Amino acid sequence: MRALILHGPGDLRLEEVPDPEPAPGEVVIAVEAALTCATDAKMLRQGAHPALPPVPAPFGHEAAGTVVAVGEGVAWPARGDRVAVANSAPCGECFFCARARPSLCEHIVYLSGAFAERLRVPARIAARNLLPLPPGLAPEHAAMLEPFACAVRAVERSGAAAGDEVVVIGGGVQGQLLTALLAGRGCRVTLCDPHADRRARALSFGAARALDAPRDQEGVRRVRAAVPGGRGADVVFEAVGRPATWEAAVAIARPGGEVNLYGGCAPGTTVTLPTFPLHYGELRVQGSYHHTPEAVREALARLAAGDAPYGELIGAPIGLEEVAGVLAASGPKRPVIPRGAA
Numbered sequence: 001m002r003a004l005i006l007h008g009p010g011d012l013r014l015e016e017v018p019d020p021e022p023a024p025g026e027v028v029i030a031v032e033a034a035l036t037c038a039t040d041a042k043m044l045r046q047g048a049h050p051a052l053p054p055v056p057a058p059f060g061h062e063a064a065g066t067v068v069a070v071g072e073g074v075a076w077p078a079r080g081d082r083v084a085v086a087n088s089a090p091c092g093e094c095f096f097c098a099r100a101r102p103s104l105c106e107h108i109v110y111l112s113g114a115f116a117e118r119l120r121v122p123a124r125i126a127a128r129n130l131l132p133l134p135p136g137l138a139p140e141h142a143a144m145l146e147p148f149a150c151a152v153r154a155v156e157r158s159g160a161a162a163g164d165e166v167v168v169i170g171g172g173v174q175g176q177l178l179t180a181l182l183a184g185r186g187c188r189v190t191l192c193d194p195h196a197d198r199r200a201r202a203l204s205f206g207a208a209r210a211l212d213a214p215r216d217q218e219g220v221r222r223v224r225a226a227v228p229g230g231r232g233a234d235v236v237f238e239a240v241g242r243p244a245t246w247e248a249a250v251a252i253a254r255p256g257g258e259v260n261l262y263g264g265c266a267p268g269t270t271v272t273l274p275t276f277p278l279h280y281g282e283l284r285v286q287g288s289y290h291h292t293p294e295a296v297r298e299a300l301a302r303l304a305a306g307d308a309p310y311g312e313l314i315g316a317p318i319g320l321e322e323v324a325g326v327l328a329a330s331g332p333k334r335p336v337i338p339r340g341a342a
């Protein structure tokens, strides 16, 4: 089969490799659609990542397809079943899993190899985070499972409730998914982004209003002034991943409010936070990373329900040979359709 293999920084090669054979517990799927992801772009630049096996490594982690082979001991799925797969699964037994924090699992297993005609799903993921493709759901939408599950997890972890004024900073894929989920809960969402097209999209994803990004103190004041009540937001989500935006997120929350630091910043970066609102304002500030098996199931149900125009988040389909070029440029997520898939 044809597969993209990462060999090092910037070195992604389309190769002819043997079809994967499933070991006990494993499932092999013919990829109908994979999706590019900002994490892939980062992995390609760096040539290594904690979620990647050592190079040369099969590449890509968002996919849906049809089962073509199952290993010994697999009760479900069977050959011919259409499935969606998450990009990881927790062990269920470590310190963190035992404390109901599977997103912090010490022995997490990651998926890699979605940019290929066939994808081997590790036994742990096959057992815990491989799900039937809901009827009528396009595979390129189902492949959004991982990013959407992360957003589901972040919203569940937050205290955002119906009627709350919620500010989402960042109108990329994650900001839009957060907006859809929060609006679905009955929150009034204000989305902030410098790009007019993303602001317009947020309104169709359920935002009550969309504003320019808070780039400085004046921008922070402008966002606070736009939130009814004049006290700041009940809940803020930062979905950009820059230290300056993390600081803006804290400045936009009202006393007693909550800040969710969802966008991951570059390694080694730091932020400076004002002590008064944290202490006298009793702010709650928390990170949110990755997803849980429950969030994966919720995300797939939402995608199947089609309760937001999720298709707007992905661009035109590409072939395997175009992936490296697309990842080097910035742009929307693109469905990758590997030719020759069974």
Ligand SMILES: [Zn+2]
Residues within 6 Å of the ligand: 037, 038, 039, 040, 061, 062, 146, 147
């Ligand atoms: Zn991803």
Ligand SMILES: [Zn+2]
Residues within 6 Å of the ligand: 090, 091, 092, 093, 094, 095, 096, 097, 098, 102, 104, 105, 106, 107, 108
């Ligand atoms: Zn664990």
